[in-house]
Amino acid sequence: MEKATYPHNFSRLEPFLPYSEQAAPIFMYHKVGPMPGGVKHRAIYLSKKWFTRQMRELHEAKFVVLPLSDWRKFGEQRRQTVLTFDDGSRTVLEHGAAEMAKYGFRGIQYLVADQIGGYNEWDVKQGEVRDALMTEGEVREWLAMGHEIGSHTVTHPRLAKISKEKAREEIFASKARLEDRFGVPIKHFCYPYGSWNKAVRDFVEEAGYETATTTDPGLAANVTDPFALPRIGARYPKRNVRTVLRAIADFVQGK
Numbered sequence: 001m002e003k004a005t006y007p008h009n010f011s012r013l014e015p016f017l018p019y020s021e022q023a024a025p026i027f028m029y030h031k032v033g034p035m036p037g038g039v040k041h042r043a044i045y046l047s048k049k050w051f052t053r054q055m056r057e058l059h060e061a062k063f064v065v066l067p068l069s070d071w072r073k074f075g076e077q078r079r080q081t082v083l084t085f086d087d088g089s090r091t092v093l094e095h096g097a098a099e100m101a102k103y104g105f106r107g108i109q110y111l112v113a114d115q116i117g118g119y120n121e122w123d124v125k126q127g128e129v130r131d132a133l134m135t136e137g138e139v140r141e142w143l144a145m146g147h148e149i150g151s152h153t154v155t156h157p158r159l160a161k162i163s164k165e166k167a168r169e170e171i172f173a174s175k176a177r178l179e180d181r182f183g184v185p186i187k188h189f190c191y192p193y194g195s196w197n198k199a200v201r202d203f204v205e206e207a208g209y210e211t212a213t214t215t216d217p218g219l220a221a222n223v224t225d226p227f228a229l230p231r232i233g234a235r236y237p238k239r240n241v242r243t244v245l246r247a248i249a250d251f252v253q254g255k
Helices: 048-060 068-073 090-102 136-144 164-182 198-208 241-253
Strands: 026-029 081-086 107-111 148-151 188-190 210-219 230-236
Touching: 026 188, 048 090, 068 081, 068 210, 081 090, 090 136, 107 136, 107 188, 136 148, 136 198, 148 164, 164 198
Parallel strands: 026 081, 026 230, 081 107, 107 148, 148 188, 188 210, 210 230
Antiparallel strands: none
């Protein structure tokens, strides 16, 4: 789509409705549930209450949640979306899966192949709070619910900042390891930190993936490059007088 004034973050659905007639927002999540103390990167946490609200709004607005493999259809029909989750946080299974199931929504969880059952090592090295990642059994539970998994590399590096040889290995090896471990085709890739360039993008295509998602803000419609799909980050609303008054009104109305 051409540059527009659409919101670059998703808290409430209403601002996206005018654009959803011709484009599909791909919503990006990381962790769902209580935010532990000491968190530095607060934007990647969303409370269960707010996630529940977002799922309800999508349902009430009659949005269709598509798999990424339907990228050719983005923009063909009104009110389409995709739900993506980065890193494989256990919180998504614990606090988000049931809410999605209420409405028959399906999503994709991008897994770091060498951290199944581990934790967010890449964040902890930078002083972030430790977060448990889904175990093999939990990933299988996620799959049994009808959700998908995709690749988020082997170790979660900034692919555009490492050598081409290492980047290629991260992209190819993660696909092979996840397919061997879970017995499902790994069709979709997600660039850690949104770090990518043409060489990295071409490695993803060469490895046999169907799509790759970025952190570049945008709405997907008439996609010409499935290896550079834009996304919209799910966030809490900004705190200002307007949002505080709206929150009070919602509380009074029992929303």
